[in-house]
Amino acid sequence: xxxxxxxxxxxxxxxxxxxxxxxxxxxxxxxxxxxxxxxxxxxxxxxxxxxxxxxxxxxxxxxxxxxxxxxxxxxxxxxxxxxxxxxxxxxxxxxxxxxxxxxxxxxxxxxxxxxxxxxxxxxxxxxxxxxxxxxxxxxxxxxxxxxxxxxxxxxxxxxxxxxxxxxxxxxxxxxxxxxxxxxxxxxxxxxxxxxxxxxxx
Numbered sequence: 786x787x788x789x790x791x792x793x794x795x796x797x798x799x800x801x802x803x804x805x806x807x808x809x810x811x812x813x814x815x816x817x818x819x820x821x822x823x824x825x826x827x828x829x830x831x832x833x834x835x836x837x838x839x840x841x842x843x844x845x846x847x848x849x850x851x852x853x854x855x856x857x858x859x860x861x862x863x864x865x866x867x868x869x870x871x872x873x874x875x876x877x878x879x880x881x882x883x884x885x886x887x888x889x890x891x892x893x894x895x896x897x898x899x900x901x902x903x904x905x906x907x908x909x910x911x912x913x914x915x916x917x918x919x920x921x922x923x924x925x926x927x928x929x930x931x932x933x934x935x936x937x938x939x940x941x942x943x944x945x946x947x948x949x950x951x952x953x954x955x956x957x958x959x960x961x962x963x964x965x966x967x968x969x970x971x972x973x974x975x976x977x978x979x980x981x982x983x984x985x986x
Contacts (some may be wrong), residue, residue, distance in 0.1 A: 786975050788812045789863045790821040790933045793870035793881030796822055804905040804964050808818045808867050808948070811968025812845035817975070820859065827852040828887075836886040843889040853884075857891055864975040864982065865901040866931070867967075869921045872908035876921045885925045889971040898930035899981040901974045903967055907954050915949035922947070932978060936963040940968045 790805035802821070809819040828834065830851035840846055847852050860866060870877040891897055904922035906915050923946070926933050937944025948958035948967055 786817040786865075786981075787863045788817045788865040788867065788971055788975065789817050789860060790819065790867045791824055791869060791881070791884070792821055793824045793868065793878050793884070795825045795878065796871075797826070799871070800907040800950065800952050801871050801905065803954045804869055804907060804948055804950055805869045806962065807961055807964035808905065808968045808971065809901070811965045812865075815969065815972040817865075817972055822856045822859065824856075824878075824884045827856040828880055828884050831887065835883045836889070842888075842893065844955050845890055848887065853875065853887065854885075857888060857896075860888075860900075861891070861896045863900055864979065865903070865971045866897070867903050867905060867971070868925065869905045870918055870922065872914040872918045874907055875914035875917045877918055877925075888929070892929055893984070895930060898985065899978060900929075900931050901934055901935075901971055901978060902926040902929075902931040903934050903971055905950075905964065905967070906947070907950040907952055907957075907960075909952050911951050913951070916946060918947060919946045932974065934970050935976050936966075936967040936970065938966050938973065940969070941966045944970070962984055 797839040867913040908919040
């Protein structure tokens, strides 16, 4: 089982990364292999920072042979993906949005279909747009045909929309606990849905 974290923050070692790591650490404890993709870093390897529909349908010309192409290939191999973004003006970062906009080929090929997905986010204040950002992450997952799970588990409770933290995330004990619960849930659902992904070939 491979579970990937997408760090949509331009900060490689900030609050969003901390939350993703907490989810992945729990998944590792339960036997999953984990990796993190630094979205801002791989996006910068593409010819254009944002999708400008240089070809339609997309022929990958702006990122073929780049770190971005490698990131997309890694996502194809995953069973589960944790989408992470800090709150920027009530939604996801521009980097994460551009990363997903450029994934048109994968959508056409149903490469992420039936993969299990979940979201984590963090803002400066308690009610700083975390839920609207989680909803934006969920929209990205749904458009790719992914199966969304949140921070609930049979041993805990049903959870909510995902992990929502207040900065600094390391001091948000509730969010850290929810990240562990989310890690358990991801592994559980990845195991239960493995045959769906295998049936796609």
